[in-house]
Amino acid sequence: MPINFTTPVGLVRLNITDLDENAPLLSDDMITGLLVASDENVNRATARALRIIATSEVLVAKKIRTQDLSSDGPAVSAELRAQADEYDGRADTEDGEASFAGYVAPGCRVGLEAEEARRWPW
Template sequence: MADYTTPTGQVRLLIADLAEPPLMADDVLEGYLGLHGYALWDPDSITRPGIWRAAADALDAIATSEVLTSKKIRTQDLSTDGPAVAAELRKQAAALRGKADQAEAADDSFFEIIPSCGSRGAEGEEARW
């Protein structure tokens, strides 16, 4: 049973890899997390956008695998479309990256413009030097 409170488990949730046995091994998901700042010895080393980006990378890898293994096939009573599945997975990956970009942009808004004190007071005296 996977622990969905860990970064690896959260990536697994985002890519819907919930079956037993899982599609991707934990060390593969940890590799994607590592690309975005996760250190196994420090569970707090990854941000939520990093988890979303790792999940997007995993979805891209699944999409690539789908294209390589499942071509577009049509027989009398069966049809598969690997490229269409891969395109949908890539759309989901792009959505996760967009979500991560928005969250990071919101976090970067800590800069403020602070009005100066003018030439009065101690700050003004220092500014004339």
């Protein structure tokens, strides 16, 4: 079945480039679990997925050098973790923008007077 990139699961899959429909890195159930654990935030779920893949890369690939072939699992893992940090940063920015609407400057309190909200220092 084709991947639906308009759903949260599909967006996470797109972000982590898990695009092989026949052999996905993570199952839909795993990604759904990551979304639940991330409060349905696609960027946070993406970061968690990248960290899972990075850990797997370190455990499985390791650093190998034989004849003309070399594999550097730790370097790949470091890059995946850096990408995960970027997605966490995006999620932090989104969280900050969402909470800014209710922001009250330090040293001020919000009070109701005559059915109007106004701010004044205490």
